[in-house]
Amino acid sequence: MNLIELRDVCAGYPGADVLKNISLSFRAGEFTALIGPNGAGKSTLMKTIAGNIIPSSGAVSFNGTPLCSIDAAAFAREVSVVHQTMENIPPFSVTEFVRLGRFPHLSPFTLETTGDTGIIENAMERAGVTHLRNRILMQLSGGELQLVCIARALAQSDRVILLDEPISHLDISHSVGVMDLLHSLNEKGTTVLAVLHDINIASDYCHRIVALKNGEVFASGTPAEVIDYRIIERLFDTVCVVFENPITKKPYTFPVPGYMKSGQ
Amino acid sequence: MWLMGDFSIARYAVLPQMAAFSLVLMGFSMLYHRHLNILSFGADFAKNLGVTGADVRTIFWSASLLAAVSVSLAGVIGFVGLIIPHICRNIFGADHLRLMPSAALGGGIFLTLCDTAGRTVALPYEIPAGVITGFAGGLFFLLLIGRNSEE
Numbered sequence: 065m066n067l068i069e070l071r072d073v074c075a076g077y078p079g080a081d082v083l084k085n086i087s088l089s090f091r092a093g094e095f096t097a098l099i100g101p102n103g104a105g106k107s108t109l110m111k112t113i114a115g116n117i118i119p120s121s122g123a124v125s126f127n128g129t130p131l132c133s134i135d136a137a138a139f140a141r142e143v144s145v146v147h148q149t150m151e152n153i154p155p156f157s158v159t160e161f162v163r164l165g166r167f168p169h170l171s172p173f174t175l176e177t178t179g180d181t182g183i184i185e186n187a188m189e190r191a192g193v194t195h196l197r198n199r200i201l202m203q204l205s206g207g208e209l210q211l212v213c214i215a216r217a218l219a220q221s222d223r224v225i226l227l228d229e230p231i232s233h234l235d236i237s238h239s240v241g242v243m244d245l246l247h248s249l250n251e252k253g254t255t256v257l258a259v260l261h262d263i264n265i266a267s268d269y270c271h272r273i274v275a276l277k278n279g280e281v282f283a284s285g286t287p288a289e290v291i292d293y294r295i296i297e298r299l300f301d302t303v304c305v306v307f308e309n310p311i312t313k314k315p316y317t318f319p320v321p322g323y324m325k326s327g328q
Numbered sequence: 329m330w331l332m333g334d335f336s337i338a339r340y341a342v343l344p345q346m347a348a349f350s351l352v353l354m355g356f357s358m359l360y361h362r363h364l365n366i367l368s369f370g371a372d373f374a375k376n377l378g379v380t381g382a383d384v385r386t387i388f389w390s391a392s393l394l395a396a397v398s399v400s401l402a403g404v405i406g407f408v409g410l411i412i413p414h415i416c417r418n419i420f421g422a423d424h425l426r427l428m429p430s431a432a433l434g435g436g437i438f439l440t441l442c443d444t445a446g447r448t449v450a451l452p453y454e455i456p457a458g459v460i461t462g463f464a465g466g467l468f469f470l471l472l473i474g475r476n477s478e479e
Contacts, residue, residue: 114376152368172362
């Protein structure tokens, strides 16, 4: 059975649907990338799956149950989300922040057990942020903050993780660090869905790529199927060349600069 | 009579009711310290962790009742709720488990100081505590603005 299923979903902001009749499904254990040009609706799609945006028509279901009839805490125990930015970052320490991930597992009348503490420690270890535990969030670098956010998500649930552009403002070493972490989580069973801007990173790491354009699914399939110059060129309206990455044997693409096209 | 609240009604006779209401409501609010921690990161973040609209309404009810109990006894005394949590957050951190009791005690200490000042600075006249807190609040915000524009 599909873990997440969208049927004819239209969604967006009041008065303006960004997504138009999206039907998609995601299986448990998949590592999927959402790619597409700016404004294509990638973040909107992710927020719709995460429950932050309610579809204006159509339905999203999780494990066969419609999202609107799942208890908020029960859903949060399964699916954790890392947004591109947080609205506000109060002066919490890294440990205090990661502990917030246990919230859906606790009631107002219960205290954290040693089991919770173990999960929190384990999440920080897996994300490699144990040495940052007493640092204040605002004092972290972008790469450190992203790893801490993933640790927080792991403390909440390591079954399904949704990420909106987790590496878009990181340098290549931190990008690879974050992607390697997601890859190792995925190998141990975590379902990962990430909005990515870097097509080549998506190609190297993901089982499946879903390309969105103008709020519709433009292409969907394995990296080899989607990263074809005929698809990528029409997706981004840019002349592109596709090669094979000599190390990963996955397709890799780069755009052709305008001055090469005119000055033949 | 804005900002003119004072402690003229304070008698040992009202202490038991006042204390009972405040302690019960404070205790109840403390149960929601995790919700408040999560809400301080924004609405999307809170939604994804399973904080519901019903939780938020409960928190508002509890906070409103606490404010109502205080106002019914002392009248309108402004700025305390703006200054004290802000200072406490800088001293004790943003975790509401520590922030809520420290802000409650800090507010009490601050008001006692303001009331004492109001009763002594202009003898033989008495300045209501609300005027003193308003004055302190104004200064505090000017200080904050000054500090923010430096950065």
